[in-house]
Amino acid sequence: MRTPLSVRFLSALDSKGWLALGVFLTLTLLVVPLLNLAVPEDSAFHVSAYFITLIGKIMCYALVAVAMDLIWGFGGILSLGHGLFFALGGYAFGMYLMRQIGRDGSYGADLPDFMIFLDWKELPWFWFGSDSFGWAMLLVVLVPALVAFVFGYFAFRSRIKGVYFSIITQALTYAAMLLFFRNETGFGGNNGFTDFKRILGYSITAPETRLVLFGLTALALAATLVFAAWLVKSKFGRVLTAIRDAESRVMFIGYNPLWYKLTIWVISAVLCGIAGALYVPQVGIINPGEMSTANSIEIAIWVAVGGRGTLIGPVIGAFVVNLAKSWFTVSFPEYWLFFLGLLFIIVTLFLPQGLVGLWKKFAARKGVAA
Numbered sequence: 293m294r295t296p297l298s299v300r301f302l303s304a305l306d307s308k309g310w311l312a313l314g315v316f317l318t319l320t321l322l323v324v325p326l327l328n329l330a331v332p333e334d335s336a337f338h339v340s341a342y343f344i345t346l347i348g349k350i351m352c353y354a355l356v357a358v359a360m361d362l363i364w365g366f367g368g369i370l371s372l373g374h375g376l377f378f379a380l381g382g383y384a385f386g387m388y389l390m391r392q393i394g395r396d397g398s399y400g401a402d403l404p405d406f407m408i409f410l411d412w413k414e415l416p417w418f419w420f421g422s423d424s425f426g427w428a429m430l431l432v433v434l435v436p437a438l439v440a441f442v443f444g445y446f447a448f449r450s451r452i453k454g455v456y457f458s459i460i461t462q463a464l465t466y467a468a469m470l471l472f473f474r475n476e477t478g479f480g481g482n483n484g485f486t487d488f489k490r491i492l493g494y495s496i497t498a499p500e501t502r503l504v505l506f507g508l509t510a511l512a513l514a515a516t517l518v519f520a521a522w523l524v525k526s527k528f529g530r531v532l533t534a535i536r537d538a539e540s541r542v543m544f545i546g547y548n549p550l551w552y553k554l555t556i557w558v559i560s561a562v563l564c565g566i567a568g569a570l571y572v573p574q575v576g577i578i579n580p581g582e583m584s585t586a587n588s589i590e591i592a593i594w595v596a597v598g599g600r601g602t603l604i605g606p607v608i609g610a611f612v613v614n615l616a617k618s619w620f621t622v623s624f625p626e627y628w629l630f631f632l633g634l635l636f637i638i639v640t641l642f643l644p645q646g647l648v649g650l651w652k653k654f655a656a657r658k659g660v661a662a
Contacts (some may be wrong), residue, residue: 304518305517305518321507321510327339328341329503349574360594365595365603367553373464375584377436377565378565379583382568382572384569407478444554444557512566532552593613597635597646599649602646605649612647
């Protein structure tokens with residue numbers, strides 16, 4: 293008898309996993325909002341708006357890291373261009389936020405300020421409908437999915453893989469960054485989108501709005517972890533892992549790797565787009581710099597540091613690396629890139645399974661000793 297989908301979905305995590313997820317949601321949806329709104333600012337227990345923005349941003353990064361783990365850890369596909377899908381989702385939602393500014397911009401016009409500055413008389417065709425929240429959310433999903441599908445179909449059909457695939461994804465992202473830097477493309481040039489005012493009619497800088505965005509990001513990350521855990525344990529996930537380990541054998545027994553790799557590639561891109569859409573209103577800006585190759589390489593570093601093929605590892609890696617980056621860029625900004633490079637070398641040489649692998653070794657030794 294076939295197990296119902298709901299039962300298989302609930303069995304994606306064990307009891308410890310559900311407990312950890314429950315603790316995480318309790319902290320992000322109840323404890324943090326209470327400490328921010330109800331506790332006075334001069335109290336040691338007060339959670340500042342800066343902390344909420346910082347952790348909200350890192351949770352967006354963690355979502356991207358999980359998306360990367362799905363293709364790299366379980367599919368064996370190393371992308372050095374996932375920053376593109378993250379930025380596309382951010383730009384799609386950023387267009388809506390720019391339209392919500394209305395006449396409150398510097399020029400008091402219906403068009404976004406950068407269009408007035410460039411002496412544009414009307415919105416480009418691809419901006420029509422951008423004042424609709426529903427249309428914006430649809431673009432957040434469809435644009436990264438379409439770009440990923442077109443690129444992935446031709447790349448996987450041509451059986452491009454390994455370092456060659458990584459280089460091509462890097463080139464694609466760099467080309468997109470150069471395109472978005474141009475003023476005539478209609479995306480704000482090198483300044484991108486910023487100075488947002490409202491979202492769904494609410495002030496984007498209001499503490500309550502910040503907390504809602506923070507909570508939505510936490511829910512999105514939790515839902516992504518559960519979905520990813522269910523996916524990798526399903527038949528699709530088992531075939532995908534088999535393709536990672538021995539693609540030729542999988543083809544020999546009758547499976548076509550193209551559609552499995554393409555499916556997980558598109559899913560990963562959509563998750564990155566959602567992360568980008570959650571990132572933009574919290575940080576308050578989106579520009580072509582998010583498409584830089586350095587950002588995409590950092591995504592791979594988060595996964596490597598945490599432990600690829602573990603799902604929770606990339607989340608840990610994203611938090612560890614970005615919290616370290618937040619401290620380094622304030623205290624020792626000139627040394628951050630050196631530290632990041634050293635961290636990657638240490639993980640590659642001594643921690644091939646990342647921090648999660650290190651913890652498992654420690655727990656195993658402790659168990660043996662006991």
